[in-house]
Amino acid sequence: MKNVDDLIASAAELTDQNLSKGTIADELNVSRETASWLVKRSGAVPRDTSQRIPDIDDLQDVHIDWSAVGEDSNRMTAIAMAMTDLLANHGRDIDLTVGIEKAGAPIASLVASELETSFATYAPSKHQRVEADTQESGGAFSRNFAPVHGRECYIVDDTITSGTTMRETIEAIRSDGGNPLACVVLVDKQGVDELADVPVYSLFQVIQIQ
Secondary structure (H helix, E strand, O other): OOOHHHHHHHHHHHHHHHOOHHHHHHOOOOOOHHHHHHHHHHHHOOOOOOOOOOHHHOOOOOOOHHHHHHHHHHHHHHHHHHHHHHOOOOOOOOOOEEOOOOHHHHHHHHHHHHHEEEEEEEEHHOOOOOOOOOOOOEEEEEEOOOOOOOEEEEEEEEEEOOHHHHHHHHHHHHHOEEEEEEEEEEEOOOOOEEOOEEEEEEEEEEEOOO
16 A cells, blocks of 8 residues: 555455454554545444544544565565574573464464464454444453463564553453564564563664654
């Protein structure tokens, strides 16, 4: 995607697929506030209208398009190797890598392969929905992959936008009896060194200068 018009068109397409605002935000690598604004600009009818639509002057966001990496398995593997190298600086053996769905999961599977660990995925609350109203339900770990109970783990995602999803994942792992030791992402929009007392590593940081 090259410009805002492309983002607006994509937001309309995703809205027509009845995706939640959280999923649209994840697909476009923007905050949910930005996703709401893009949907509004597109004229599409959103599935939920519970979120305030911000004015353009209220938005402070950066769109990250890493599809050139995501569309090629060799590039994905190279990125995963670089992210694994960042985790090596943490200097502690672990036995589980947790990927945050959707985009973080395929990267995490490659990181898990590099680290020779088990693999788990977490679907955050922004991808869940209670159909009876417009409130999001809690997140969940997939039963198709490894359990987190009693295990020390790394968390992998593609982007930190506000930090909410990563923080939620950390707390979910702890609630399930796991011990998150470090997080690693492709791009960090917040420039954080840690979240919920867990170190955060990133290949790239986006810093807004105003």
